[in-house]
């Protein structure tokens with residue numbers, strides 16, 4: 499059982515109240531299950547629901563079935579919501595299945611009210627705020643896409659994004675996922691009073707790829723924030739450049755000759771296009787310095803980042819730019835949002851790469867591996883692998899208690 503800090507980490511999945519679309523390629527069907535936590539801010543509760551896409555009739559049903567009344571003492575007092583209060587909703591399609599309203603007080607324990615939809619309508623109660631952490635093994639097989647396979651298991655899209663990060667350096671989930679591929683992930687699940695509210699730490703994973711064979715990856719927290727990924731021998735699985743600059747989505751046009759949709763003729767495509775909804779995060783594939791961050795004619799809102807060894811990466815048609823010229827950026831830092839500015843037929847990211855001033859195919863570059871595990875930490879890491887691998891492989895049962903074998907952050 500742990501307290502407040504974990505819950506606050508969950509709350510950070512959304513900032514201003516608009517739902518973050520974590521699965522960029524998602525269509526309506528893929529979004530049918532969503533768990534989201536938002537701060538009320540300067541909105542009425544009705545406006546919060548509206549911003550989350552809950553229809554008026556469903557909002558009415560929810561509020562009348564869960565609001566605090568004389569008969570429903572443990573109900574939710576919607577009229578007294580304050581800007582700092584946190585609302586967690588589980589949406590299935592446009593229906594609310596679960597709601598929790600959490601009110602923080604500076605001097606007392608928080609007041610948490612929760613309503614769960616059941617056969618006889620909503621059941622509302624005031625709950626203890628402690629979070630339970632349980633280690634879980636999630637495994638499945640790809641029948642069409644990785645997103646659908648994870649969704650079929652009843653898991654949430656954020657799990658795929660975290661999982662893809664483990665192997666994002668080793669393989670390209672956009673182009674190289676195959677029917678029959680198998681995935682396994684060892685992840686902490688967080689429960690508030692028995693109800694799943696989110697994922698905790700992702701420990702490790704296995705991906706059996708039809709193309710690349712079986713890969714095993716262990717995630718290790720870094721002291722300075724972020725994480726490192728190692729295979730079972732302690733070799734780094736990370737590379738200087740990430741494969742892709744956007745969360746999992748689809749490639750709509752690859753590098754090389756193609757028929758240009760606007761110019762109406764064959765032309766070399768100097769990059770890779772990722773179809774993704776406007777607003778999807780765009781991050782730098784490697785550390786570097788922003789060389790350009792402004793409007794640039796046909797490219798629309800454009801960011802160019804210079805990297806070591808003569809590399810440059812190009813991110814075009816953005817709806818928003820989050821960096822300034824001259825700024826240093828870390829690998830995977832948010833630099834802008836997908837858009838359709840400039841000469842573009844719809845929301846997508848055009849991602850280009852140059853080496854010593856000449857365009858190259860970003861998906862065909864080979865990049866150096868990251869540093870191996872520090873020698874002093876190797877024994878500790880191998881002890882972890884020995885303990886964790888049998889669980890990840892489904893040979894040993896998962897422990898009931900807390901995960902205490904990860905070792906300290908590097």
Ligand SMILES: [Zn+2]
Nearest residue numbers: 769770771848
């Ligand atoms: Zn393009």
